[in-house]
Structure formats: C-alpha cells, structure tokens
Amino acid sequence: MSLEQCGIPTIAVHTHVFARLARATAISNGMPRTRQVFVPQPLVGQTPDQLRAYIEGTDPVSKRPFIQEMIEGLTRPLDQEDLKGAGLDRSTPRLLEPDSEENLHELFMRSHWTDFLPVVLPTEERVERMLKGTRIARDKIIGKLRPTAFREFWEFDVEKVAVNAVMAGARPEYLPVILAMSASGVTARSSSTTSFATISVVNGPIRDEIEMNSGIGALGPYNHANTTIGRAFGLLSQNLQGGSVPGETYMGSLGNGLAYTCCFPEAEERSPWSPFHVDNGFKKTDSTVSVFFGGWYTQSGCGPRDSWQAKFIRCLTAAEHYQQPLIVMDPIAARGFDELGYSKQKLIEWCAQNAWLPARDYWDDQWINTLVHPHGVAGVEPYASRLKAKPDELVQLYTPEDIKIVVTGGGTQGIYKMFGGRYAGRGPGTFNKENPTVNIDAWR
Amino acid sequence: MSNFVKVHDPRGYPPKVVGKRLAPRLESLDGKIIYLVDCLFDNSDAFMEQLRLWFAAHLPKVVTRKISPRESWVDDPGMRAKIAAEGNAAILGVGL
Numbered sequence: 001m002s003l004e005q006c007g008i009p010t011i012a013v014h015t016h017v018f019a020r021l022a023r024a025t026a027i028s029n030g031m032p033r034t035r036q037v038f039v040p041q042p043l044v045g046q047t048p049d050q051l052r053a054y055i056e057g058t059d060p061v062s063k064r065p066f067i068q069e070m071i072e073g074l075t076r077p078l079d080q081e082d083l084k085g086a087g088l089d090r091s092t093p094r095l096l097e098p099d100s101e102e103n104l105h106e107l108f109m110r111s112h113w114t115d116f117l118p119v120v121l122p123t124e125e126r127v128e129r130m131l132k133g134t135r136i137a138r139d140k141i142i143g144k145l146r147p148t149a150f151r152e153f154w155e156f157d158v159e160k161v162a163v164n165a166v167m168a169g170a171r172p173e174y175l176p177v178i179l180a181m182s183a184s185g186v187t188a189r190s191s192s193t194t195s196f197a198t199i200s201v202v203n204g205p206i207r208d209e210i211e212m213n214s215g216i217g218a219l220g221p222y223n224h225a226n227t228t229i230g231r232a233f234g235l236l237s238q239n240l241q242g243g244s245v246p247g248e249t250y251m252g253s254l255g256n257g258l259a260y261t262c263c264f265p266e267a268e269e270r271s272p273w274s275p276f277h278v279d280n281g282f283k284k285t286d287s288t289v290s291v292f293f294g295g296w297y298t299q300s301g302c303g304p305r306d307s308w309q310a311k312f313i314r315c316l317t318a319a320e321h322y323q324q325p326l327i328v329m330d331p332i333a334a335r336g337f338d339e340l341g342y343s344k345q346k347l348i349e350w351c352a353q354n355a356w357l358p359a360r361d362y363w364d365d366q367w368i369n370t371l372v373h374p375h376g377v378a379g380v381e382p383y384a385s386r387l388k389a390k391p392d393e394l395v396q397l398y399t400p401e402d403i404k405i406v407v408t409g410g411g412t413q414g415i416y417k418m419f420g421g422r423y424a425g426r427g428p429g430t431f432n433k434e435n436p437t438v439n440i441d442a443w444r
Numbered sequence: 445m446s447n448f449v450k451v452h453d454p455r456g457y458p459p460k461v462v463g464k465r466l467a468p469r470l471e472s473l474d475g476k477i478i479y480l481v482d483c484l485f486d487n488s489d490a491f492m493e494q495l496r497l498w499f500a501a502h503l504p505k506v507v508t509r510k511i512s513p514r515e516s517w518v519d520d521p522g523m524r525a526k527i528a529a530e531g532n533a534a535i536l537g538v539g540l
Contacts, residue, residue: 001464002519002524003528004465005467006524006527007467007468008531008532008533008534009467009469009532009533010467010534010535010536011534011535011536012535012536013491013535013536014537014538029461029464030461030462030464031463031464031465035466039491043485043486043487043488043491043538044485044486045487046490048490048494051487051490051494052494052498054491055495055498056498067498070535071473074469074473074478074533074535075469075470075471075472076469077469078466082466083466087461087462088463089461090458090461091457091458092457092458093453094452094453095451095452095453096450096451096453098448098449098450099448100447100448100449101449104449104451108454113455121449121451122451122452122454123450123451123452124450124451124452127452145456148517152458153459154455154458155456156456156457157457159452160454160456160457164454235454239454239455239456240455240456241456242455242456367486370485371516373484374484374514374515378514
C-alpha cells in the first residue's frame with residue numbers, strides 16, 4: 001500500500017486462507033479497495049510446475065482466472081469508490097450499554113473478547129478496586145501492541161489493562177506485574193501461523209508478596225497469582241491490540257495450550273545460581289517480569305544423568321532451531337549441574353558449542369528460510385557463514401546469548417524442559433534485541 | 445432494568461484510519477516495467493520466478509524485474525524508492 005502512495009499501481013498476491021486478514025488489513029490502512037489476488041494454500045513445498053499451475057489456474061477467492069485478475073488489477077481504470085479512499089471511525093466506548101449479566105457474558109464471548117473460559121465482568125466497581133493496585137494515573141497511555149509485525153499498533157492506558165485484569169480474575173495486588181507485562185512490547189496473542197504463546201518469568205520480592213508458586217506445579221495450574229496473571233496477559237493482548245480472531249487477526253494453524261496462561265516465578269532461594277533478572281542487570285531486590293516469546297516446541301529430560309550430554313544434544317538439535325531455547329530446570333537438576341562444575345553460564349556455553357546440524361538440514365526450514373536467509377545474504381554474521389557452508393558441513397545453531405536458563409519447580413524430580421522462547425523484543429524477523437525484562441516496581 | 449449492570453469495554457484504542465487513494469492504473473502493460481517483489485516467504489522466490497517466466501512467454505513486451513526487501517516483514521524504504529523511481533507497476537507476493 002505504500003507503493004500505491006508513491007503512485008505505483010500495485011497488486012498483492014496472497015494464499016486464499018489469508019483472504020479475510022488481507023482485506024481487514026487493507027481496510028485498517030484506509031485503502032479497502034487495494035487490489036488483491038489469491039492462489040491456493042499451500043505455497044510452501046510446491047514444485048515450479050505446481051506454482052505455474054497456480055498462475056495459470058483460477059483465483060480460489062474470486063473464481064476468475066488468476067492472470068486476468070492480476071492484469072486487471074494493474075490496468076482497470078479506477079472508479080468513484082476507488083478514488084474515495086475510506087477513513088473510518090473505530091473508536092471504542094469506555095463503557096458498554098447496560099445489560100443483564102447473561103447477555104454481557106454472551107456479548108463478550110461472541111465478540112472474541114474472552115478465551116472462551118468464563119470471565120469476571122469488568123463492572124465499574126471491580127475496575128475501581130483493581131486500579132487501587134497502582135499509583136499510576138488511570139488515563140496514562142502506557143503501551144501499544146499489535147498481532148504481528150505488519151499490522152497496525154493499538155494503544156492502551158492503565159484503566160484498559162485493569163479491565164482485562166478483572167476479566168482474568170486477577171487481584172489488585174497483581175496489577176503492577178500485569179502492567180509491566182503489557183509494557184513489554186511483546187504480545188501474548190501473536191497472529192503467526194506457528195501458534196506462538198508467551199512464557200513469563202517473575203523475579204524478586206513481589207513473588208512472595210503476592211504468594212506466587214515456584215514450588216510443586218509452578219507451571220500450573222496450582223496457584224491463583226501464577227494462573228490469573230498469565231491469563232490477564234493473554235486477554236489484554238488480544239483486546240488491546242485490536243483482536244485475536246481466527247482468520248482475521250489470528251492465523252495460528254494448530255493453536256497453543258500455553259496461550260491460556262503461562263507465568264511462574266523463579267525459585268531464586270533454591271537455585272544454586274544467580275537469579276535471571278540479576279543476570280540481566282537488575283538488583284536482587286528489584287521485582288521484574290521477563291517475557292519469552294514462543295512456547296511452541298517442548299523437549300524434556302531428567303538429569304544430569306551419565307548420558308546428559310548426549311540427551312542435551314538430542315534435545316537442542318531436535319528443537320525448532322529458528323527459535324532459541326529457554327531451559328526451565330527444577331532446582332534438583334540445577335544443583336546437579338552445579339555439582340558437576342557447571343555454572344549457569346558454563347552450561348549455556350556448552351549448549352551453544354555442542355548444538356550443530358548439517359547446513360542442509362539447518363536451511364531446510366520454513367522460518368530459517370523466511371527470517372534468517374535474508375540476513376545471511378546481506379552478510380550478517382553468524383548467518384552469512386552458515387549460508388556459505390557446504391550441505392554436509394556442520395553449522396552451529398545457537399550463540400550463548402540465544403540460550404536462557406531459569407530455575408523453578410518443587411524438587412519432586414530432577415527434571416528440565418526446553419521451550420522455544422525468544423528473549424527479545426517485538427517483531428518476528430527483526431532480530432530486535434530490545435530487552436523484554438520490565439521492572440515491576442515502576443508500576444506499583 | 446434493576447438487574448442490569450454497566451461494564452467497561454475491554455478493547456484498546458485503534459489508530460485513526462485515514463482514507464488513501466489508489467494510484468492511477470496503467471492503460472496497458474506493454475513496454476512497462478513491472479517489479480516482481482519477492483516478500484521472502486518460503487518459496488515465494490520460486491513463485492515470482494514462475495511469474496517472470498509466464499510474462500516472458502505470454503506478454504514479452506512487459507519488462508519484469510525481480511526484487512526483494514532486505515528483511516522479511518519489514519518496510520524497506522530503499523526498495524520502495526527504487527520501484528517508485530524506476531518502475532511502472534508492482535506485483536507483491538507471496539507473503540501473508
């Protein structure tokens with residue numbers, strides 16, 4: 001659409017499953033008559049002959065020949081509707097029309113404002129009580145979110161976050177954590193086809209102040225604060241970014257159970273290592289929340305047993321290597337590694353130095369091709385070296401900076417899990433290293 | 445009415461949508477330069493190559509040039525400026 005603004009007639013080719021999303025994006029950009037043409041899904045994995053058949057075939061949306069649609073999109077004279085453009089008032093009210101609780105629950109569900117579990121209706125009284133959890137002015141604009149890199153940002157203030165916190169069942173004393181998450185710049189409702197979620201880790205004194213659980217069942221569902229804070233992050237993300245509606249603002253093919261809620265504190269007192277937030281420049285007495293984007297793949301194991309190195313290599317190389325691993329360890333496993341002489345940093349470096357794949361396998365990945373390949377072509381290291389490697393040559397999957405370790409759990413088993421968990425700022429493919437650890441104390 | 449409750453709208457604040465005009469269309473593609481923009485999604489380069497071959501075979505008077513942005517899903521002002529300066533039309537794909 002930027003090219004149209006430069007005077008260049010343009011047509012965009014999409015696969016047909018994105019038709020609603022493509023049209024919604026055109027409307028929100030003030031150009032609803034943007035020319036679009038569609039080919040069947042999938043595009044990935046199709047041979048040149050199959051792609052040629054798409055081009056010589058029928059647009060599955062308009063049911064007209066693809067080529068005819070494309071050429072007409074560039075040559076058919078504009079009509080009055082095209083010349084108008086379309087401004088749009090989408091302002092949202094502060095309060096909804098009064099109604100019965102039953103009807104309002106139905107409205108919230110049908111409007112895709114819930115996660116399809118029951119919510120607490122955000123009455124004025126409940127929102128007032130929630131706002132007592134912070135001294136920040138209710139009308140202060142505190143952030144902006146969007147479902148993915150090419151969509152528009154929506155803004156929000158403290159009150160809007162409080163509304164969603166009420167809906168999630170959170171308590172006022174949790175609000176500073178939820179506000180900090182909202183300000184991280186990371187959405188918990190990415191529209192990516194890969195069905196990402198977020199994993200949020202809380203550090204510092206607030207963990208005990210609000211009685212979070214870093215013991216048995218820390219990852220859920222066994223604690224009110226852990227559960228409702230994580231759920232609030234999901235609800236506020238979908239509602240404050242302009243939606244998370246399948247086919248329009250959500251395209252995750254499989255969905256993700258972690259998107260309901262995934263928030264837990266680090267077991268700092270039972271870890272042999274420094275807390276995560278201290279590793280990232282905060283004081284031990286600071287309260288922070290760190291947001292990891294991913295939650296897609298999961299590997300797991302017990303350890304460290306005699307064969308831990310082989311097991312780790314299998315896990316690290318089996319992981320979807322476009323997304324960096326977040327290793328979550330029970331304190332027993334962490335102490336085991338510590339007793340073997342591995343500090344946290346030493347273990348991270350070992351992981352980075354021992355996770356390799358043949359270049360052929362490394363590059364034969366949809367997201368590595370889409371997101372990383374352009375960096376390799378542009379000469380950005382380490383991707384350029386990986387691109388130069390011969391097919392059988394081994395390439396290193398991660399740098400030490402990619403890999404993070406957090407300790408939590410109840411000590412009933414020496415276990416660990418590896419999640420896809422990118423510790424970086426907004427935007428897939430941007431390699432933005434903006435730090436997504438937020439100081440909660442600033443939001444009290 | 446006595447059982448009615450008043451609740452907050454949970455949605456954020458959308459940006460204002462300002463209507464924008466499409467660019468004037470071309471009378472004909474003959475002799476024109478069309479940029480085929482590979483959006484870097486997996487296999488879109490192969491699709492654009494097939495589109496280039498189709499033009500070469502069926503509309504040989506159209507000049508096609510393949511181009512791609514520096515990163516996936518990120519605006520590339522340099523690429524946009526090049527197309528605006530040197531091209532007559534653009535076909536983008538296949539990204540979404």
